[in-house]
Amino acid sequence: MSKCRLTYFNSRGGAELARLVLKCKGIEFEDERLEGDAWTQRKPDTPLGALPVLKIGDKEYCQSAAIARYLAKENGLMGANNLEALRIEEMMEMFAEMLNRELIKIYMEKDDDKKKELVKTFSEGSLQKYLDFVEKRLKEIKEGKAFLIGDKLSLGDLVIIDGLTMIGAFKIDPFKDRTLLKAHFDRVGAIPEIAKWVKERPATNF
Numbered sequence: 001m002s003k004c005r006l007t008y009f010n011s012r013g014g015a016e017l018a019r020l021v022l023k024c025k026g027i028e029f030e031d032e033r034l035e036g037d038a039w040t041q042r043k044p045d046t047p048l049g050a051l052p053v054l055k056i057g058d059k060e061y062c063q064s065a066a067i068a069r070y071l072a073k074e075n076g077l078m079g080a081n082n083l084e085a086l087r088i089e090e091m092m093e094m095f096a097e098m099l100n101r102e103l104i105k106i107y108m109e110k111d112d113d114k115k116k117e118l119v120k121t122f123s124e125g126s127l128q129k130y131l132d133f134v135e136k137r138l139k140e141i142k143e144g145k146a147f148l149i150g151d152k153l154s155l156g157d158l159v160i161i162d163g164l165t166m167i168g169a170f171k172i173d174p175f176k177d178r179t180l181l182k183a184h185f186d187r188v189g190a191i192p193e194i195a196k197w198v199k200e201r202p203a204t205n206f
């Protein structure tokens with residue numbers, strides 16, 4: 001893969017999954033983080049006026065999920081066949097659904113009391129359904145295998161650690177009474193390249 005540039009803001013947000021793919025494979029890339037005026041100036045030149053944008057050669061590509069999928073395919077993290085890819089994609093779509101239906105609402109709420117109420121409703125309600133689903137898939141991993149699709153790390157595992165980290169950013173503990181989830185999070189997080197990146201990445205709230 002030729003050296004690429006991933007442009008986003010100084011946060012994990014919609015770029016972290018792509019960064020995790022690149023980092024866990026030890027691929028060099030430019031991790032460009034725009035702040036303030038730099039974004040205002042660049043915005044009109046981006047494909048859709050939004051970030052992240054991946055630049056490969058002289059071409060720019062947008063849409064966070066498309067970028068993550070592309071990088072995963074290029075680097076052997078998208079499964080060995082379409083069924084494995086389906087396992088990965090359902091996890092990806094589940095976390096996207098949770099973000100779009102629930103977390104965005106909490107993020108956008110400016111009133112502290114209303115925000116707390118939204119967090120409580122989410123934590124006690126649909127979050128449990130989503131985490132049950134992740135655990136259900138983890139329970140299906142065959143004896144002696146460590147990852148979502150078996151013995152090979154995939155984008156699905158990165159989606160899980162990125163998604164759980166995002167839930168944590170809302171001061172919600174996704175691991176309460178969920179030892180399986182915690183074990184998987186720790187196992188993937190212990191992969192040396194991932195542990196190194198998590199330790200050295202810029203500390204941001206989201």
Ligand SMILES: N[C@@H](CCC(=O)N[C@@H](CS)C(=O)NCC(=O)O)C(=O)O
Nearest residue numbers: 013014049050051052062063064065
């Ligand atoms: N569906 C797009 C959404 C892109 C998007 O809305 N990005 C936000 C940041 S997460 C953005 O660029 N906001 C700044 C702006 O619109 O000016 C994706 O997943 O990449």
